[in-house]
Every structure is written in structure tokens, then in C-alpha cells.
Amino acid sequence: MDAEQIARLANQRRADAITMIHRAGTGHTGGALSVLDILSVLYYDILRVRPEQPLWEDRDRFLLSKGHSVEGYLALLADLGFFPKEELRTFSVAGSRLIGHPSNKTPGVEVCTGALGHGLPVGVGMALAAKRLQKNYRTFVVMGDGEQAEGSVWEAAMAGAHYKLDNLFAMIDRNGLQISGSTEQVMALEHFHDKWAAFGWEVTDVDGHDVGALLDYFHSAKAGGKPHCLICHTVKAKGLPFAENQKDWHHKVPTAEQVQQGYKALGVEGVSWA
Amino acid sequence: MKTEAVRMAFTKRLLELAREDKALFAVATDSRGSVTLGDFASELPTQFVECGIAEQDAIGVSAGLANAGLRPFVCGPACFYSLRSAEQVKVDVAYSHMNVKIMGVSGGVSYGALGGTHHATQDIALMRAIPGLEIFLPADGPQMEKLTDYLAGSGEPAYVRMGRGAVPTVYEGEVPFTPGKANRLAAGQDAALIACGEMVYPALEAAKRLGQKGIRVSVYDMHTLRPLDEAAVLEAAETGLVVTVEEHSVHGGLGGAVAEVLAVKKPTQMRILGLPDEWLRSGASAEVFAHYGLTGEGIAAAVLEAMGQ
Numbered sequence: 220m221d222a223e224q225i226a227r228l229a230n231q232r233r234a235d236a237i238t239m240i241h242r243a244g245t246g247h248t249g250g251a252l253s254v255l256d257i258l259s260v261l262y263y264d265i266l267r268v269r270p271e272q273p274l275w276e277d278r279d280r281f282l283l284s285k286g287h288s289v290e291g292y293l294a295l296l297a298d299l300g301f302f303p304k305e306e307l308r309t310f311s312v313a314g315s316r317l318i319g320h321p322s323n324k325t326p327g328v329e330v331c332t333g334a335l336g337h338g339l340p341v342g343v344g345m346a347l348a349a350k351r352l353q354k355n356y357r358t359f360v361v362m363g364d365g366e367q368a369e370g371s372v373w374e375a376a377m378a379g380a381h382y383k384l385d386n387l388f389a390m391i392d393r394n395g396l397q398i399s400g401s402t403e404q405v406m407a408l409e410h411f412h413d414k415w416a417a418f419g420w421e422v423t424d425v426d427g428h429d430v431g432a433l434l435d436y437f438h439s440a441k442a443g444g445k446p447h448c449l450i451c452h453t454v455k456a457k458g459l460p461f462a463e464n465q466k467d468w469h470h471k472v473p474t475a476e477q478v479q480q481g482y483k484a485l486g487v488e489g490v491s492w493a
Numbered sequence: 494m495k496t497e498a499v500r501m502a503f504t505k506r507l508l509e510l511a512r513e514d515k516a517l518f519a520v521a522t523d524s525r526g527s528v529t530l531g532d533f534a535s536e537l538p539t540q541f542v543e544c545g546i547a548e549q550d551a552i553g554v555s556a557g558l559a560n561a562g563l564r565p566f567v568c569g570p571a572c573f574y575s576l577r578s579a580e581q582v583k584v585d586v587a588y589s590h591m592n593v594k595i596m597g598v599s600g601g602v603s604y605g606a607l608g609g610t611h612h613a614t615q616d617i618a619l620m621r622a623i624p625g626l627e628i629f630l631p632a633d634g635p636q637m638e639k640l641t642d643y644l645a646g647s648g649e650p651a652y653v654r655m656g657r658g659a660v661p662t663v664y665e666g667e668v669p670f671t672p673g674k675a676n677r678l679a680a681g682q683d684a685a686l687i688a689c690g691e692m693v694y695p696a697l698e699a700a701k702r703l704g705q706k707g708i709r710v711s712v713y714d715m716h717t718l719r720p721l722d723e724a725a726v727l728e729a730a731e732t733g734l735v736v737t738v739e740e741h742s743v744h745g746g747l748g749g750a751v752a753e754v755l756a757v758k759k760p761t762q763m764r765i766l767g768l769p770d771e772w773l774r775s776g777a778s779a780e781v782f783a784h785y786g787l788t789g790e791g792i793a794a795a796v797l798e799a800m801g802q
Contacts, residue, residue, distance in 0.1 A: 344557020
């Protein structure tokens with residue numbers, strides 16, 4: 220799929236996400252929107268998955284370790300046909316399988332995530348299994364930048380390099396903000412690139428909203444004995460001009476009026492399922 | 494008296510099974526020595542994963558291996574897997590329903606002289622509070638072999654707690670083992686002892702001592718803590734006095750599980766024998782047991798006391 224088409228679809232999923240959060244009265248707006256270009260590139264172009272056969276054994280594995288950004292992820296899975304789009308209406312409704320963090324009761328979701336620092340260790344296991352079983356699937360883990368303070372991330376970073384998992388991609392949604400403020404104020408990450416490099420990963424920085432650059436990265440990625448770390452520089456709440464780069468929008472819920480403003484800013488007419 | 498370390502019975506059997514079944518994996522945290530996985534690691538290196546001293550990572554990695562259809566046994570000290578990596582056990586294994594077997598060795602006060610950092614006396618309470626995990630405490634080596642056969646073929650996540658040292662063999666010849674079904678090893682009408690893990694043998698010794706005084710007690714080996722054999726608990730309660738025995742805190746382990754059943758279904762006089770709610774006295778495990786009355790003699794005395802004798 221070409222970059223322009225993916226960027227358009229990513230904005231449509233942003234519209235889905237803010238609508239879901241508004242209807243539910245709960246959700247994580249900022250991170251759901253910052254990560255959506257990355258997720259859209261993966262799901263619309265890179266990942267080899269079969270929506271009609273979610274447990275196909277040679278599927279690429281994807282883990283949303285920053286599980287609180289669940290809304291756009293669910294909207295993507297629905298758009299690809301893993302489950303009916305109308306089900307998005309049930310997001311966060313009591314008893315629904317579409318809950319506030321990814322659950323593997325939802326078709327297409329590999330394991331439950333949402334407790335931070337869990338995705339990369341599980342991803343290391345998946346990637347290592349592919350090596351041992353001589354399978355060609357790849358494993359992709361998306362983490363938050365605030366999440367990088369969890370020690371288990373770095374345990375897995377060591378293991379990924381130790382086992383030379385060049386079939387493993389760790390992507391960080393580097394929007395610079397976490398719930399209490401900037402990452403640098405809360406627990407400084409910089410020199411972030413150098414830390415991952417020192418742990419033995421092949422590290423690349425990219426504009427996490429430049430769909431063309433993200434596509435180029437994945438299409439040119441080579442297996443060279445090192446796991447891949449992609450630091451995606453993003454804007455929290457990307458696409459909502461009144462919310463961008465404001466820490467309060469980590470889990471602020473948009474009003475009906477703000478949803479309409481959002482549709483306009485995103486250049487979409489609305490959502491089909493609501 | 495034949496003795497055998499339960500962990501060695503486990504690793505010997507796992508290696509035999511893994512030679513034939515390439516989906517069986519062992520995952521370690523610099524624990525191949527303490528678990529006795531050295532032979533496995535050298536003979537089947539492609540089925541062995543070393544994670545270094547990183548229990549959180551090891552549990553997550555195991556969940557990832559299971560997602561790919563492998564059947565990992567992640568093996569290391571019970572004190573670390575039960576607490577250091579508790580959230581990974583909860584989320585990556587149990588909540589996500591990944592087929593991982595968590596094998597906690599040197600449980601209870603196996604590392605008695607090493608102090609509170611290395612005592613694993615909260616593990617059962619913790620694992621019992623996580624839905625979806627089967628929980629086993631094998632009584633001896635032969636039972637562990639049977640349990641290993643079951644675990645290798647099972648699709649359910651499980652926690653298994655073993656000790657470190659050689660313990661007397663309870664079972665000889667035919668070893669009855671059905672997961673979730675307690676073994677009644679002695680029958681008596683005056684009281685019932687329900688024990689688990691390596692406390693089954695001293696419970697049998699206590700029954701012998703009591704027998705010499707003309708007191709007949711039933712003895713149950715409750716090797717499975719989840720699913721708990723409620724029928725056996727209710728049968729034990731027919732005697733009018735149930736005494737549980739475990740190498741664990743008196744809070745939340747076997748005694749707690751039995752009390753939860755009896756309080757609701759058949760209120761019965763009980764004693765919960767185990768390790769007290771305090772930082773334990775350090776010492777070799779036999780010394781710790783002697784101090785806290787977890788010996789044949791101590792258990793028999795507790796039964797007599799409860800009977801008012």
C-alpha cells in the first residue's frame with residue numbers, strides 16, 4: 220500500500236479511536252493517536268497476518284506493549300476484519316471483550332498486555348522460538364517511552380542481543396510525555412539512542428508520523444545478527460490540534476464537540492460503525 | 494529408607510521426555526546447577542534457553558515460546574519466581590493463558606540457612622490468588638516423575654513447588670497420581686492429617702506415633718492445591734478434626750485452602766500447622782522444622798493437643 224493511502228487510513232483510525240474514547244467515557248487519547256502511523260504502517264503493509272485465520276502458525280507476531288493505546292489498535296484489527304467493526308461500539312462496555320487494554324480473547328491479539336515492561340520479554344520468546352523452529356515469521360513490539368523505565372525492558376534488551384534476534388523489531392513511541400510530565404523530567408531517558416546501541420541493538424531514529432520513512436525502514440531492514448530498535452519520534456495526541464503535546468491528554472476524554480473538531484482536523488467525515 | 498531429591502527426579506524425567514518431544518523446552522535463570530538442568534543443557538542445547546539472572550524476562554520469554562506452540566518449563570528458585578516475577582506469572586502466563594510450567598525449586602525453607610531472602614514460604618498463597626494456574630506440591634521423587642509426565646502433555650499453565658534436598662520416598666512400586674485427586678495414605682476415624690509436598694512423610698510418621706497410642710488418623714497427600722480435591726477435604730472432616738501440614742506460611746496455603754472449603758461447606762475443628770507469620774529462624778531445614786514443630790513428633794503432639802489429650 221502506498222504512503223499516502225496509509226496516512227489517510229491512519230487518520231480514519233484516529234477518528235475511530237477518539238469516537239471510541241468519547242463513547243466509553245474512558246481511554247488514553249494521547250498515546251492512542253501518537254502511535255497510529257506506526258501501527259498503520261505495520262498492519263496495512265508490513266505484517267503477514269491472516270484476519271480470517273488469526274492463529275495461522277507462520278503469522279508475524281505483534282505485541283502492543285504500551286497496552287493503554289488500545290483504541291486505535293482495536294480499530295485497526297476491526298478494519299482488517301479480525302472482528303466486525305460494529306463491535307467497536309462495545310469498547311469498554313461491561314462484559315465486552317474489547318476492554319481498556321489488549322486481551323487475547325480478541326482475535327488478532329497474541330497475549331494480554333497493559334502492565335508495562337511485559338511486551339519485549341514475550342517478544343524475545345516469540346523471536347527465539349522462530350529461530351529454534353527455523354520459521355520465517357518476524358516479531359514486532361511497540362513500547363511507550365515512559366515504559367522504558369521498567370527494568371524488564373532492559374532484561375529483554377540484553378536477551379535479544381545475546382540471542383542475536385535479527386527477526387525482532389522493538390519500536391518506541393517517543394512522544395516525550397508520560398502521565399506526570401515530560402520523560403526527561405520524570406525519569407530521563409537520554410541519551411536514549413546510545414543506550415539501545417550499547418545494549419547491542421541496531422538503532423534507527425525516524426519521524427514516527429512520516430509514513431514513507433517508516434515504510435522505507437521496514438522494507439530495507441536486513442537480518443544482520445542484531446535485533447532492531449526503531450525510535451519513532453512522535454507527537455502525543457497527534458492529529459487533534461487542541462490536544463497535541465499536552466500531558467493532560469494522556470487520558471483525557473474528548474467531548475462530542477471536540478470529536479467533531481477532531482474529524483475536521485483529521486480530514487475525515489466521521490466513522491461508519493458508531 | 495530410600496531418599497531422593499524431588500528436583501532431580503523432575504529433571505531426569507524431563508530430559509527423557511524431551512529427547513523424544515522437541516517441543517519440550519527448559520528455561521533457566523543461571524539456575525541450571527541449582528535445578529540440576531546441566532545434563533539437559535548439554536545434551537539438548539536447542540531446547541534449552543538461558544535467560545541469566547532475570548526472572549521477569551524468563552517468565553515473559555517462556556510465554557513467548559508457548560505462543561509459538563512450544564511447551565516450556567521455566568525452572569529456578571521458588572523464592573524468586575513467586576515474587577520477583579509475580580506480575581509476569583499473572584499477566585503473561587495465567588491471564589494470557591500461555592502453556593508455561595513454572596517449576597519452583599528449593600521451595601519453603603530448603604535454603605533455610607540463607608535467611609528470609611531465600612525462604613519461599615509465600616509462594617502458594619500468591620499462586621492461589623492468581624486464577625487459571627494449576628498448583629502442585631509433589632511429595633517425593635516417584636510422584637514427581639508421574640507429575641512430570643502429566644505436565645509434559647498438559648495444555649494448562651501450572652506452578653510446581655519442589656524442595657532441594659533428598660527426602661524420604663513415600664511411594665514405592667505403583668505410584669497413584671491423578672491431578673486434583675488427593676491420595677489417602679492411611680485411614681482412621683479419630684482425626685485426619687492433610688499434608689502436601691515434603692510434609693507428607695512426617696505426617697505419616699505422626700500417624701504411626703499416634704497409632705502407638707491407639708489413636709487412628711487418616712492421612713491425605715494433597716499433592717494438588719488447584720484444583721483442590723474438595724471431596725477429600727469433606728471426607729477428612731468426617732473424623733471431626735482436620736489438621737493440615739505444610740512447609741509454607743500458615744496464611745494462604747494448604748491450611749487456608751482447606752479452611753475455605755470447610756468454613757462454607759462443613760465447619761469442622763481444625764489446626765493449621767506450618768510456618769508462623771514472622772521472619773523465620775535461620776538454619777538447616779531440618780533444624781527449622783524441629784523448631785516449629787514440623788516433624789512427626791511435633792505433628793503428633795499438635796493432634797493430641799487438639800484432641801485435648
